Amino acid sequence: MPASCVFCQIARGEVASHVVHRDDDVIAFLDRAPLALGHVLVMPTAHVETLDDLPDALLVPVFGAVRRSSIAVQKALDAAGSFVATNTRISQSVPHLHIHVVPRNKGDGLFSTRLIWQRKKYETDSDMADIATKIRAAYELAR
Numbered sequence: 001m002p003a004s005c006v007f008c009q010i011a012r013g014e015v016a017s018h019v020v021h022r023d024d025d026v027i028a029f030l031d032r033a034p035l036a037l038g039h040v041l042v043m044p045t046a047h048v049e050t051l052d053d054l055p056d057a058l059l060v061p062v063f064g065a066v067r068r069s070s071i072a073v074q075k076a077l078d079a080a081g082s083f084v085a086t087n088t089r090i091s092q093s094v095p096h097l098h099i100h101v102v103p104r105n106k107g108d109g110l111f112s113t114r115l116i117w118q119r120k121k122y123e124t125d126s127d128m129a130d131i132a133t134k135i136r137a138a139y140e141l142a143r
Helices: 006-011 056-077 125-141
Strands: 019-022 026-030 040-044 081-085 099-104
Touching (some): 006 026, 019 125, 026 125, 056 081, 056 125
Antiparallel strands (some): 019 026
């Protein structure tokens, strides 16, 4: 793991984050600049730069966690659906594979006539912690 990779630092527990799931292969945590409150990032704990580089052995652990995160954000936040996406190099803000899981509701404005996503902010760290707790509990039930 590169010492300078902020996502590797999160995976190692060196940078505080609101974790909703963690195991040996995968970590899922709240995005600090979400597209919608409850926006989760799912990534391998090992440093893998892009989806193209993801070893076959990590496909099921990573995308199993993505599926469970999608179910969890919907249940925990009473969302009608979710948006799941990843970037490969272009628009990839951190060169460590991460998959976005965003709660969705009809009319939420995520996709407008122009695809310009407005990032949101949590009002307090406590609000962020409360949402992480709800998603974590729902994640445990999502099988």
